[in-house]
Amino acid sequence: MDFGLSREDKLFVESVRSFAERVIAPRWVEIDEGRWPMAEVAARLGEAGLLGMTLSSRYGGQEATFLQAALAVEELAYADPSLATPVYVLLETAWPYVVQRHGRDEAKEEVLPEVAAGRAFVGIASTEPQGGSDVASVQTKAVKEGGLWRLYGEKNMVTGVSTALALPYGGGAVAVARTGAPEDKHRGVTLFLALLKRRGRQTPGFTYRDWDEVGRRGLPTGYLTLEGLPVEDVFVVGELNGGFKIAMEGFNLARTVIGAASVGAARWLLDRGLEWIRQRSAFGRPIASYQSVSFKFAELYARLEAARLSVYKAAWIADRFYGGDVAFAVQDVATAGAVAKYLAVGTAVETALEVMKWFGGASYFRETNVARSLLGLLSYYVGAEGAENILKLIIARNTVGREFV
Template structure:
């Protein structure tokens, strides 16, 4: 297999443009995202203007038409500038779920919603989780009943990212946004009875409640209740009964990006802590001189390099799948492996890096402390680490070893 880590000229250019933007607009204000518990709207507006909320959407619908590897290069720059990970979430969710919604959505949906999202006027999120079901998607209660050309959707979604930004029109996005939402169209068929719909959160029939997040506070997280909300049939994503399987594809994308974000965030944390360790003196020496610190640095860095490479392998696998050169299950296995490894690796690295700061590590002004809280969210978001383990084991052992439902 040929291996080539070299970037193309186009990739270099994209990376340089986003780095310049991130250093100028994002990095100086990232701590503020956490303090004020919001991303300043001028940042999302500028990102929208640059097309960063539609990087993976086809050019014919106004997107940048970038492949997952190139979209990952952009994510790197965003994470390096914002260790709260708030912007990483704002970026990677539409890059994953908007892409999948566009792939399976109707022509009218693409023309209407994808075009607006690609132009930065609307944000696309994902809503599978409910108060009573997260890992076990067959346990959801939300239903969608056909009513002429529309569906009537009822239920509750919980712990959903971006509910405030999608709900409030004219602030972060001119038109607010909506979530790719999983519902049963035929509960008797379990996984084969689920369908996906794009549900605009601006609908008056929806009520939103925000949670107080533990970290990455710049991008909201909360629940929404759908009380007989009418959703046009053209907003169904894919065929009826295919929702679960399409959602699994969306998770693969999100997991690969999350793996990359964690690897890059972990490396940035080590870099920041290493700078501090060169300045901070104890017992007459910079603490960077102590081998206890150096050995931690080296072990973590080596593991982060591995996580970084594996994340790109997952993004590359998605690209190969798009080109019809790799199968679905192989992609799922690599993406789950990448997330499983990167989240654990980043958490351990950030924990060590934070210790080098001493007591200054235990303040909210320290970006590495904010990174630690943010990376913790990936124990669960877009599939828990235990579910990643189950997926990898299933793909390696074979499907006959899946534990049966009781």
């Protein structure tokens, strides 16, 4: 067992940190307020080699490990603790990778280099108005009409659509759609690379509007109505009716890197909190000298350390599994990803709330910026890429046993 990073990984972290400190950190509030649009930020991330990091060099990727991707996302979250920038990057670590593994060559050759260059975005369109947790019950339908697939249905809370529409190539999302009967449940679901804008032209057959989000406002999320969106055969991802398992692969990977984003934001919050408690005095002493404050700091520090290790371990397991190590199964990736998200998001939210208490009344104002980070973190706390109970369901199924859960 080795708790140190390799020389290559250390150099990689230093280069991402230097980019993040120089380009992202000075402007993260502008990103949060939509004054520096994510489509422009994406171009800078692409130049820095931070998009589609885990993709093959054949598609313009960096062939990075998932551990390296997690380390990069952690640094980006430290620089943009509202989470918009790291979420863009983490989504592009998970979903284009799934397309690379299961998509058709023609689709990969066209879209993935555009993702890596920051000219296209590929997210996930799974959640529907009736719910997001039960992916096997999606109602959006894909039907074959005159040689083309057409998607009909409603997708709620899809991140990155307006950003994709503002990018030069465009993009869209990996859409989960029903190709079998409703009673086929997970056996009747197929994945489609649904391009809402392709080669600079908006595709007909959908309408979209952004929600007015409370946080993470630099990367909007919204409501997508599919009204016969055309999808060519080459954009089917995986086998017909074989989409459920592939979607779960994407969620497993995304959760690991979400853990990394949460750890990065929590580190930022704890560092700001530490500066504050050392210099802020009450009753003639720095507030750090009260044990109710310093012990809470110690508790959060310890929990963050545990969360961080769980994220690195989940990424390490993903690297082993996807590197072909037969000692690991996809369930190991799923359990580790669920553990990483569960520990890291919970720890980060609690850190934000505690740091707000240390800042006192000042934290209630946007200018202090602590609340901006809390509002970004809450997106993952309330459910994005798997609500807490769903993470527990995955962990329990893979440990207690599917027959009991």
